[in-house]
Amino acid sequence: MRGEVLLFISILSLTSVVGHVSYSIPEEMAKGSLIGNIAQDLGLDRKRLTSGKARIFTGDSAEYIELNRERGVLLIKEKIDREALCGQTTPCALHFQVILENPMELYTVVVEITDINDNTPTFEKAEMKFKISESAVIGAKFMLERAIDADVGMNSLQRYTLTKTENFVLKLKEQPDGEKIVEMVLQKPLDREKQEEIFLVLTAVDGGEPNLSGTAQIHVTVLDINDNAPVFTKTVYKATIPENASKGTVITTVSASDADKGSNSRVTYSISNTAAGVRDMFEMNEVNGDLILKSSLDYEKARFYQIHVQASDEGGLTDSCKITVEVIDINDNKPVINIMSQTNVILEDSKSATVVTMVNVQDLDSGDNGKVQCAINENIPFTLKPTSSNFFNLITDSDLDRERAAEYNITVTCSDEGVPSLSSSVTLTLQISDVNDNAPVFERSSYEAYIVENNTPGLSIFTVRARDADWNQNARVSYILEDSSVNGVPVSSYVSVSADSGVIHAVRSFDYEQIKDFHFRVKAQDGGSPPLSSNVSVKIMIQDQNDNPPQVLYPVQTGGSLVAEMVPRSADVGYLVTKVVAVDVDSGQNAWLSYKLQKATDRALFEVGLQNGEIRTIRQVTDKDAVKQRLTVIVEDNGQPSRSATVIVNVAVADSFPEVLSEFTDFPHDKEYNDNLTFYLVLALAVVSFLFITCLVVIISVKIYRWRQSRVLYHSSLPVIPYYPPRYSDTLGTGTLPHVYNYEVCRTTDSRRSDCKFGGAGSQNVLIMDPSSTGTMQRIQSEKSILDEPDSPLEVSFPQDTYLLHPLIVQAQMRYIATLRSPRQE
Secondary structure (H helix, E strand, O other), X not given: OOOOOEEEEEEOOOOOEEEEEEEEXXXXXXXXXXXXXXXXXXXXXXXXXXXXXXXXXXXXXXXOEEEEOOOOEEEEOOOOOHHHHHOOOOOEEEEEEEEEOOOOEEEEEEEEEEOOOOOOOEEOOOEEEEEEEOOOOOOOEEEOOOEEOOOOHHHOEEEEEEOOOOOEEEEEEEOOOOOEEEEEEEOOOOOOOOOOEEEEEEEEEEOOOOOOEEEEEEEEEEEOOOOOOOEEOOOEEEEEEEOOOOOOOEEEEOOEEOOOOHHHHOEEEEEOOOOHHHHOOEEEOOOOOXXXXXXXXXXXXXXXXEEEEEEEEOOOOEEEEEEEEEEEOOOOOOOEEEEEEEOOEEEOOOOOOOEEEEEEEEOOOOHHHHOEEEEEOOOOOEEEEEEEOOEEEEEEOOOOOOOOOOEEEEEEEEEEOXXXXXXXXXXXXXXXXXXXXXXXXXXXOEEEEEEEOOOOOOOEEEEOOEEOOOOHHHHOOEEEEOOOEEOOEEHHHOEEEOOOOOEEEEOOOOOOOOOOEEEEEEEEEOOOOOOOEEEEEEEEEXXXXXXXXXXXXXXXXXXXXXXXXXXXXXXXXXXXXEEOEEEOOOOHHHHOEEEEEEEEOOOOOEEEOOOOOEEEEOOOOOOOOOOEEEEEEEEEEOOOOOOEEEEEEEEEEOOOHHHHHXXXXXXXXXXXXXOOHHHHHHHHHHHHHHHHHHHHHHHXXXXXXXHHHHHHHHHHOOOOOOOOOOOOOOXXXXXXXXXXXXXXXXXXXXXXXXXXXXXXXXXXXXXXXXXXXXXXXXXXXOOOOOOOOOOOOOOOOOOOOOOOOOHHHHHHHHHHHHHHHHHHHO
């Protein structure tokens, strides 16, 4: 059965909503009975109750009401006894809250419990005894014990009835506070001799439908005359006592006097017409009228008590008064903190003013003792905001950062305003959920690493590391090699990077002589969504290894010809024979070269410069020195281990070319000839003979032609343009060898006795002999050759390439040169 429903909803700030709904139901409804449609009354969809995990919060009180989310209704969970719940307090109501989440909402529900006539009026004593003197005057009053009816309103006690009798009538006496006292009034004098004992029945009737009643027996014993009844000094006594008063404390003292004398004036005090619960709390000293505390008080259970006291003399006459005891509250209850709804995890990018927890605080004390103030610990990005009486919301008041604090222990402390103040606290643990708001950061702004050349492919070079301040998947860093190129080749063909560890491996074996260093970039990317990344520059520098031996550039070691440096017998000490030129493509100390004379025909004649490779004489050359000198020079680098190269230098000690020819025809050679040497010699002789005849024809023809031209030029006084052979270009570009080699021919007046003068850079003479013939070619290096006669501009040059000539060809060439000079001599 539903009563009238009062709905009041008010929307508060933030995300919480506070509403108020009231219902009225009778007590003793069966379990499962319908109270009301809470969803409809609050204007909510029933699905919202399910999705919001709607629940009832009742605090510390027993749960009599339950919420059916699917139906959206409130049902009776346990049968409600209004008298056990509220006693005589009216109205009697249950207060609780309905809480929803996502978003958080709060509704207050009040269910008023109405009374039904389910309690019968009862008397504490089944029999009341009175001793009344027969001399009692008409109108004498005898207070009867009241019946107790736990119901309220119309269902409470309404009237009394007394068995019909001639001597007594009932009278209800209303107190100033509205309480009614039932009295039995003597309307006809008693006569002990006629009736010594009178038995009556007192009936108490309530106002319910149907009426319920209770009865008590009245036993009247008629005594002899006692015509004065005790009289209290006050009708109502008032007293106060703190709730923490100890047992045995005297609360107040009542006093009554009797005008009679003797035993009829002796007055005794007793508690009457008082509920059994009150009798358990207090006791009366029947002699002196002291009201004594019998049990402990609790202001939160009962704030005042009414105690009825009766004074009786020995004659049976009585009088009554009422003692009102007010209990004074003591601050003996700490605030009770109830967590109504709590969020354990919150995203670090949550907006400010997001509700985290709803808190309800209750203090059973009253006045200032029950006023509560709540606060949280400082220096945290949260605040506690009151929403209504005793309700608080814990909300965020600034931005959160999981990297600064991943967890907060929030202590909520509530204190009352009593003296001394009492407080209680509760600690809430709130986890900050990570959001991918931090990009990986490398340990360095750039990296440099070294690797020795000729490394094994797959070798680990070094490791790049980046750290991400986020957590879990958002902090999982992967390393990626960014696309770029090195000398037109993708960098991925040089190095690779491990996605998980950041270890950089060499994909190939490096050669310092091909590449000295290269750059690339590595990107670090986290596992967030969307992912964040950063990159860093990496420079790999190749370190040289002594993996290349020295290379001899000069003198050139020909495959079939013998190279001989010419030293005149007049050479002094320190004469520069030649210079061994070598290079090492390595770098650093691996390319530092040193020259040593390993073998020599005469070690006492030559030495090699340790650093420059120059071969010089260390003593005066004499006629006894052999024409043929063979030197073996070793060139070593400074690497560890050292590498070397060997070069053989042939030196001819002679003053004239024919002398060299005669000696070097039998110069020993290192090359081993096979069994067909004779065949090749015959073939070579035939070829040379053919070339000789051809050259004779050509030379004679040229001689005649040039003689005619020279005569014409001579008589015409035109200048003769000298001829220079092409320059010798060093293919290695070292610049250590002379670029021009010219042949200078000089003759005396007697051309038949003329000698050939061989000149070159540094006045060094080079002879190249073909081991398969007795011919030789003379190569002379010079920038310009001048004939002996100052008036002759003519210069004769031979090609720079190596020729294999027969001695007859050489003699023919010499005679030809002489003939070119003869006209001038004329």
